[in-house]
Amino acid sequence: ETGVTQTPRHLVMGMTNKKSLKCEQHLGHNAMYWYKQSAKKPLELMFVYSLEERVENNSVPSRFSPECPNSSHLFLHLHTLQPEDSALYLCASSQERAGEKLFFGSGTQLSVL
Amino acid sequence: GNSVTQMEGPVTLSEEAFLTINCTYTATGYPSLFWYVQYPGEGLQLLLKATKADDKGSNKGFEATYRKETTSFHLEKGSVQVSDSAVYFCALRGMDSNYQLIWGAGTKLIIKP
Numbered sequence: 599e600t601g602v603t604q605t606p607r608h609l610v611m612g613m614t615n616k617k618s619l620k621c622e623q624h625l626g627h628n629a630m631y632w633y634k635q636s637a638k639k640p641l642e643l644m645f646v647y648s649l650e651e652r653v654e655n656n657s658v659p660s661r662f663s664p665e666c667p668n669s670s671h672l673f674l675h676l677h678t679l680q681p682e683d684s685a686l687y688l689c690a691s692s693q694e695r696a697g698e699k700l701f702f703g704s705g706t707q708l709s710v711l
Numbered sequence: 712g713n714s715v716t717q718m719e720g721p722v723t724l725s726e727e728a729f730l731t732i733n734c735t736y737t738a739t740g741y742p743s744l745f746w747y748v749q750y751p752g753e754g755l756q757l758l759l760k761a762t763k764a765d766d767k768g769s770n771k772g773f774e775a776t777y778r779k780e781t782t783s784f785h786l787e788k789g790s791v792q793v794s795d796s797a798v799y800f801c802a803l804r805g806m807d808s809n810y811q812l813i814w815g816a817g818t819k820l821i822i823k824p
Contacts, residue, residue, distance in 0.1 A: 701754075702755050
C-alpha cells in the first residue's frame with residue numbers, strides 16, 4: 599500500500615489569495631475525507647465524499663470548497679481565508695462505508711497571514 | 712450528543728514505565744471505540760479498536776478494554792519506549808453514524824530515555 603499523499607506539506611497564504619490542497623489515495627478506497635486539526639482541539643470533520651458524491655458537509659464556511667473528480671483524488675479549494683483558518687488539514691480515505699478504519703495523509707500545514 | 716474526553720497532556724514518562732491514557736465517552740447505545748496514534752510529522756493511524764462491551768483491542772503492546780459500566784476505553788502499555796512518543800487520539804463512532812467519528816482532543820506522550 600502506498601497510502602494517502604497530500605500536497606503541499608506547507609502553505610502560507612494571504613487573506614486575498616486563492617490556493618488548493620491536493621490529496622491522492624492509492625489504496626482503492628471508495629470514501630475520502632477532509633479534516634481540520636487545530637492545536638488541543640478534537641479533529642473537525644469538514645467534508646466526506648463517497649463514490650465521488652459529497653455525503654457530509656459539516657457547516658463549513660463557503661470559503662472552503664471541496665472537489666472530488668474521481669475516487670482517487672480530492673481537492674480543497676481555498677479563497678479569502680481568515681487567520682483563524684490556520685491549521686493542519688488532513689485528508690483521509692476508507693474502504694468501509696462506515697469509515698471506521700481511516701488512512702490519513704501527513705497533512706498540509708496552512709498559515710493564513 | 713456523543714462526546715469523548717481524554718486526559719490532557721503532555722504525559723511525560725521514562726522508558727520502560729507503565730502507561731495509562733484515560734478516555735471516557737458519552738454516547739447512546741453501543742458505540743464502537745478507537746485509539747489512533749499520530750507520530751511526529753505524520754498523519755493519524757489506527758492503533759486498536761473495540762466494537763462491543765468487554766472487548767479488548769490490542770496492537771504493538773498497547774491494550775484498551777471497552778468498559779460499558781464506566782463508559783471508558785483507557786489505553787495502557789506495560790513498558791513504553793522512546794519510539795512510542797506521539798499524540799494519541801481516542802474516538803468513537805455512534806450507532807447512528809455513517810461517517811462521523813467523534814474525536815477526543817488528543818494526548819501528547821513524551822518518553823525520555
